[in-house]
Amino acid sequence: MTAVAVKVRSCGWGHWLWLAPCLMFGALLAGSAIGETTIAPQTIVKVLANRLAGAHYAVDRIDAGIIWNYRLSRSVMAGCCGAGLALAGVVLQALLRNPLADPYLMGISAGASTGAVLVAVAGWGAGVVTLSSGAMVGAVGAFILVTLLAGAAGGSAGRGSTMPVSGTIILAGIAGSSLFNALTAFIIARSASAEQARGLMFWLMGNLSGVRWDDTRLAVPTALIGLLVCLWYRRALDAFTFGADSAASLGIAVRRVRGILIASVALVTAVMVSRVGAIGFVGLVVPHAVRMLVGSHHARLVPVSALAGALFLIAADIVSRIIVEGQVLPIGVITSLIGAPCFALILLRGAHTK
């Protein structure tokens, strides 16, 4: 009887696989169609056919420009960010065994912003260091600082473990975020011109305006690499369920695996933040919602979270374009409006289960 029950675990969701590209295509279609002027889906398909398949349909040139150069690139970028940040949340929550872990709340995004601003405004690295690698250094620095602080604050989860427990990491994250946000503001005030500063402040909120195809050239492969790394280490992520010691006794090379996963998270976060700024709460909300749907098995959680994150951010981007007429809100405002209440819900639920 048990054998039958256990077998269910292995058999998959293979027959749902076709749904992923359909949903992505639908979301990108919606992202291209909805906006200040609504464009018919047929027009979008024609533009796509012209661009990608070399067809020669007659379409309005302004529509074609809006779709291809403005909305589609933006939606693709939103999708990459959503997938990447959701994956970052999944990995951090698994490794830290903390439902509240998220690149934004832990100050990793803030660190990435500081790194990016250092390169972009203060001119560090003298043109050799790219924006993304500056952000990467900032992201890794912030992660190390925040986990060290949380560890030193005494919230260590058991013997021989350097992984801090629930609340401490959030407090350390607040301290880290505040520090890095202050540093960013300081660098901007010192080095940026007034006009530059205005643009940067808008960018810091998380903003997809002005995203072009160039920006997606790094974001798409980064999101895909992040997804592949997480899928490759899906069993290792599962093995952390009962902590790092338990993972080690299950045959996981904890130091190496943790290093690789954290580096990937930092890379993904850094690349996304350096293009579109710190978009909050995606890594928190999406994995939680997905866990309720498909459980906490990482073989399912990882791909579904990536997909859901992409869809979520594309949708949030659409909302940010239409919610206030004649204005485009920073997408970070939308995700925070959704994310903050979810954060509160998770806190409350945690309080009930204790």
Add this chain to the structure above:
Amino acid sequence: MKLVADDVTFWVRGQYLLEGIDLTVHPGERLGLIGPNGSGKSTLLRLLAGLDKPKRGRVLLDERDISRLSRRDVARALALVEQQATTDARIEVQQAVSLGRTPFLSPLCPWRDEDARIVARALDAVGMGHLATRRWQTLSGGERQRAHLARALAQKPSLLLLDEPTNHLDIHHQLALFQLIEHLPLTVIIALHDLNQALACDRLALLDRGRLVAVGAPHEVLTAARLRQTFGVHADILHLPDEPLPVMRFRQAV
């Protein structure tokens, strides 16, 4: 499989937790680790499991230094049940037990029917087959500990290391767990608090302040003089007519 501690020494921030431990665990035996709180039982188990590396000396698994083996190879030979490891994740019992198959799976090698069978057998072995689909959080302490044991058994180890597995369990569950362990065809190293339970082991290793003070058959190790020395208690060792094992009764030593 043979596990040997050779001059194993471990310290944290200049404070010795273990000093010069020489211990050989023979294949198929049940070795009990006993000693007062803070004597180094858990530390020794962690070192024997390869979770920490001795600062001096070596742990040898079949003549090979355990710190040079890959974690995966170690996990295929040896399973550890920690004290009360738990999780907030929403997982089912069978999912927790399936983790025991981790060292046999790789990113490209999928979960096979064979793995499912091993997990099911491990669940049945601890009498939890009927709880396979229960949420982890709904289990009692005894059930959780049995599930951990099932997870360790799913690793198909030849060596099983248990760190005070009966801690926090009521007497019924303590006895049930012991009976279970007693019938496993494995080499078992078990850290214990209850000295009466320790009497059922094949051999005992007594630790005191990080040193191994005695190794041998239970009646050789647990003498009244030694109990007074290490635990500071006076023990009466009683032989009951129908019991194969003696029973110990303790009083505060003066």
